[in-house]
Structures are given as structure tokens and as C-alpha cells.
Amino acid sequence: MKVEALKKRLDRNRPMTSVTIRIPEDVVEDLKRIAPLLGFSGYQPLIRAYIGQGLRIDLERFEGDATIGALISSLKRRGVSDEIISEALSEIAQT
Known part of the structure; x- marks a missing residue:
């Protein structure tokens, strides 16, 4: 994922839309x-996290940005929280 796209993804105030889904x-x-x-x-935030997690996997697979994804997966397997990973990605995006 490009740095600019990553910055947009990490923006907590990015626009939202409502979706209706039967579960x-x-x-x-x-x-x-x-x-x-x-x-x-x-x-609902948990559902968004699950969707985002699956979406990131598929985006990496189809867009070829596997290195960052592999690193994130490795950090998660080692117990690094999503919050810390997001902070680190945000820090990188600001440089």
C-alpha cells in the first residue's frame, strides 16, 4: 500500500457510510x-476490524504489497496489539 493511501486508512476521521447486512x-x-x-x-467496531483485517489480506494479495502485510502478521503472531501496529504505521506515514 502506498504511503498516501496508508495515511488515509489511518485517519480516524475519514468519511463513513452506513451499510445494512443481515447476520x-x-x-x-x-x-x-x-x-x-x-x-x-x-x-460494530469488532465487525469493522474483522472486515478490515480480511480486506487487508486480500488487498495485499492482489496489489502485491505483501512485505508490509507479512510484517504486520508476524508482529501480531508475536503479540503486538493492533493499536501499537497502527501507531507505528501512522508514525511511518508522517515521515
Whole structure:
């Protein structure tokens, strides 16, 4: 991913749009139960995180920016939190 695109992705105030999706009730209940355990304020931010994670994997696969993705995956496997990874990426994007 290019630095400019990365900066846009890390902007917490970027424009949002509403999407309606049908999800089984039991899945929503599981999301509500798991979200606070993972440090999310609710199930919707958790859903966004899951979608973003899957999307980044596919974007890397199809856009060829596998090095950053591989590094991020390696850091996550070693217990580095998404927050710290985002901060580090933001720091890099500012340079």
C-alpha cells in the first residue's frame, strides 16, 4: 500500500457510510460477548476490524504489497496489539 493511501486508512476521521447486512442473531450475540474481551467498545467496531483485517489480506494479495502485510502478521503472531501496529504505521506515514 502506498504511503498516501496508508495515511488515509489511518485517519480516524475519514468519511463513513452506513451499510445494512443481515447476520444471524446468535452471531451478533457472540460478537457482543467477545468485543469487550478483545478491547472493543461494541460489536460494530469488532465487525469493522474483522472486515478490515480480511480486506487487508486480500488487498495485499492482489496489489502485491505483501512485505508490509507479512510484517504486520508476524508482529501480531508475536503479540503486538493492533493499536501499537497502527501507531507505528501512522508514525511511518508522517515521515
